[in-house]
Amino acid sequence: xxxxxxxxxxxxxxxxxxxxxxxxxxxxxxxxxxxxxxxxxxxxxxxxxxxxxxxxxxxxxxxxxxxxxxxxxx
Numbered sequence: 001x002x003x004x005x006x007x008x009x010x011x012x013x014x015x016x017x018x019x020x021x022x023x024x025x026x027x028x029x030x031x032x033x034x035x036x037x038x039x040x041x042x043x044x045x046x047x048x049x050x051x052x053x054x055x056x057x058x059x060x061x062x063x064x065x066x067x068x069x070x071x072x073x074x
Contacts, residue, residue, distance in 0.1 A: 010057030017050035 020026040020042070027039050 004060075006056060006060035006063065010053050010060050013053030014050065014057055017046055017053055021046045021050055 026042060026046075027036075030036055030038055
């Protein structure tokens with residue numbers, strides 16, 4: 001696995017979840033697809049996903065620095 005993969009996934013997931021949480025993009029998309037009844041559950045799903053990806057991003061930032069130090073001392 002590449003060194004920056006966790007960071008890239010975390011940032012991309014955070015941006016996508018934030019975009020869907022704070023804009024009507026997903027509401028419009030679900031309405032167009034005929035799945036508007038799912039709109040009521042979006043907060044229950046999207047907010048935990050947003051926090052998960054933010055946590056992954058923070059972990060990747062700190063984990064990346066720790067690995068570099070360990071590799072230089074070996």
